[in-house]
Amino acid sequence: MEKLKMMLVDDEQRFLSTFKKLLAKKGYDILTVPSGQDALEKLRTENIHVVILDVKMPGMDGITTLKQIKKLYPMVEVIMLTGHATAESAVEGLKSGATDYLMKPADVEDLIQKAEEAYSKRQILEEKIRVAQTRSFMKSPREIIRDTE
Numbered sequence: 001m002e003k004l005k006m007m008l009v010d011d012e013q014r015f016l017s018t019f020k021k022l023l024a025k026k027g028y029d030i031l032t033v034p035s036g037q038d039a040l041e042k043l044r045t046e047n048i049h050v051v052i053l054d055v056k057m058p059g060m061d062g063i064t065t066l067k068q069i070k071k072l073y074p075m076v077e078v079i080m081l082t083g084h085a086t087a088e089s090a091v092e093g094l095k096s097g098a099t100d101y102l103m104k105p106a107d108v109e110d111l112i113q114k115a116e117e118a119y120s121k122r123q124i125l126e127e128k129i130r131v132a133q134t135r136s137f138m139k140s141p142r143e144i145i146r147d148t149e
Helices: 013-025 036-045 062-072 087-095 108-137 141-148
Strands: 005-009 029-033 050-054 077-082 100-103
Touching: 005 013, 005 036, 013 029, 013 108, 029 036, 036 050, 036 062, 050 062, 050 108, 062 077, 062 087, 077 087, 077 108, 100 108
Parallel strands: 005 029, 005 050, 050 077, 077 100
Antiparallel strands: none
């Protein structure tokens, strides 16, 4: 089984460095980037399973970044993170494809739990896709009998 790989996206450098250290100590593979645009660039070259994405960032905000991630990389799970949560931004994020929502200051254990849940969700979906693809290649007994006649 592949190891969970996360990317933290936040314009607060202190948050990125602190959480990267905490998560790395717990054995997680972590990438950090300071903007939504940088996140999209990294996703082109890295196999990221879960993105922890700040909502309020200069330039491309979290909701715009989320929509781009889900459009370009639909299998990537995204957890929104903000210190400025509103009911509207939470609903918009979840409607746009976010798996979950966390408030800052986030507890590292809560973040890990949410990331693990998102990764499990992704693995279940990937398995369903593999089964569907396998079925599309397999013939039913009726088709096999018909082909031999």
